[in-house]
Amino acid sequence: MSRQLVIEGSLQRARFKLEIDLRIDLSDALGILGATGAGKTTLLRVIAGLERNFFGRVEFCGDLWHDGNQFDRVPTHQRGLGVVFQDSRLLPGRTVESNLAFAMRRAPTRDTKLACETLTEALDLNHLLTQPAEMLSGGERQRAALARALLARPRLLLLDEPLSANDADHRQQLIARLAEWLPAEDISLVYVSHAANELAQLTQQLIVLERGAVMARGETEGLLDAPSALRNREVKPVTAVVTAIDLACGTTTLQLADEHHGVVSELALGERVVLQREVADASDLGASLQPEPEKNQD
């Protein structure tokens, strides 16, 4: 069965409205990129089932998790998740060991090569096991949270900037380990980060969020190579609907207002896409493709 993650719906926030229409196969790890306040963490929380005001649908591997306004159709604790939050969130008043044990005790039994000892060794936590969580440094906390999330034996791992407080050495090690472990343990990954090199090494597909909407989507490598202007600008999105797919010549027809345009891209029938016009490629899509109001895209 494919690892289809479906998120369709919206959530009103103070500074933006999260509007998502995403169908993605998580057989390949997914990265989420975006400026601060773009909604990356919010999106992760929606997947985790922590946003009760999200109205829409969240589905993973065929299990309907979030249905309309029933945010806990499958509640958070039953989704088989492993989450590392930006602020680590180790359970207070407990040692590192106790935190890890908390996860282990509730983990489903699965064949795994990631035993507790392996993890604590690899994540350089052995000397910290008996320390109370409050005494750890930022980096140590993140590593402990990562170990804890992995020990929960998740099917889906959601990581929100999990390495930001670690030094370069640790970071590199951790990336290498994760890149090794996750495919081996068959864990799907959604990875939020600012760091391009992390995303490049750990994810194969990428979405770019801006003000609560998906600005770009594609292969990590490709998108990361694209000019940064693409990722960080003030842009008004224009939506179009895929009306026809011609497999023979590999073209997809988009309907934009009353016009039809062809693009070479792999999209699904009926899918709604957001287009960003790059000055260089404007000729493809016709001069009629102008976002309202008269702002220049560049």
Add this chain to the structure above:
Amino acid sequence: MSTARLLHVVRCPPVFALVRGLILTALFCMGCSAIAAEARIAVAANFRETAMAIAAQLEAKSPHRYQVIVGSTGKLASQIINGAPFDVFMAADRRRPQQLVERGLALAASEQIYAVGELGLWWPNGPGTPALDALATLEPRSVCVANPAFAPYGEAAWELLQRAGLDADWLQSIVRVDNVNLVAGLIAQGQARAGFVARSSLIAGKRQGTVAAADGDVLWFAEQAPVDQAMVLLTRAETNVAAQHWVQQMQTPPIRELIQRDGYRVSVKQD
């Protein structure tokens, strides 16, 4: 019944603690009523010492156990009406016991006058023999009486004062205490200069050494204001052997002697 001390059982899971608490409460309540031949005697304050002496005597000569609970007549009656678990009620008047009978809380057949108390005006260091009209010369706050609202001795005193034609405002300002026993104590301690006491309070106080009343300092009102003290067996104790025993013993010579010795007259007529 010395179970473990139950303090600070924070670590117990709530359910366990709840069950434990309930069991203990149940045990305690059962323990209280488990002893068959025990009776609670609600007694008007003035009769306190005598009642305790009677209880001691009866306990010595029978297997029964008695608990004497003291209060002013009106308060005890009110408590009984509100469900207090007494078995015998020994009032300082006739009205309260009759009220209880009317309400079905006491057995009419058991109603009897067990003592007739005597009211007196005690005014130590006053001008010669105490006299009612002379009271008005004192500050009302230094004159003490049992609260006429619920203490029969106070009621009797109040009536006397009103009949003596004392000023209404002055009357309103005199000190009213909870029960007649307190009056003697307050005068003995010097906190009041004069007051209406029961003969039994003076005798009891003298025995204890806390009260010393010279004969010339008390004006007795045996004829003008006799205090008929009636008792009843309460309905809830109908089958209580100890309670019945108490009631029966009230009219026997040894008990009557006890009562008389403590400053009451014992009525020969049975109502």
Add this chain to the structure above:
Amino acid sequence: MSGDLQAVWLTALLAATTTLLLVPIASPLAWWLARSASPFRSFVEAVVAMPLVLPPTVLGFYLLIMLNPESVVGGLWVELTGDSLTFSFSGLVIASIIYSLPFMVQPLQAAFRAVPESVLEAAATLGASPRDRWLNVVLPMAKRGYLTGCVLTFAHTVGEFGVVLMMGGNIPGETRVLSIAIYEHVETLNYDAAHMLALGLLCFSFLSLWLVYRYAGHRFEVVRG
């Protein structure tokens, strides 16, 4: 004085029973108050806090009326047990639970409020159900709150007087608690005995408060009125 010793034992038993019963009663209430956004919350908070400011005689009076053998509740009790609820130990337990309610609810509420939602979310992602989170995350973090609540409830119940006077009476072994015994000693001008008991109670009250401040000081909150 065995009568006074009995009063001490009775008082301790009443306080202990009340404390134990209040723990499971106050916990869900305090939890709801700590996390709810309902418009009824302030209403409930006010009701819970009433015994802090209400004259005990008012409480005692209404309890006297409500638990009377002639009332619905009291009558039912008489049917079931043959004894009146008023002027009985059980009646006092009920009265004490109401009278000491805010002393258990408020510290618990403060303790629960101090549990960050973020931590509960993290526990949920680790597979903990709501009940699991309550037992294994919230309760351990609320230990101090429970200690404070229990000590305060116990000490407060020990000091109960007005309520007991109204609907408990002065029945040895049943409702004659320490405060009533002291009152009785004063009434009968038995000042020596009154001194002994009163001084003992004073020391006890001081010790309990000192305990609370020493071990749970800055986290101890009682909201007045």
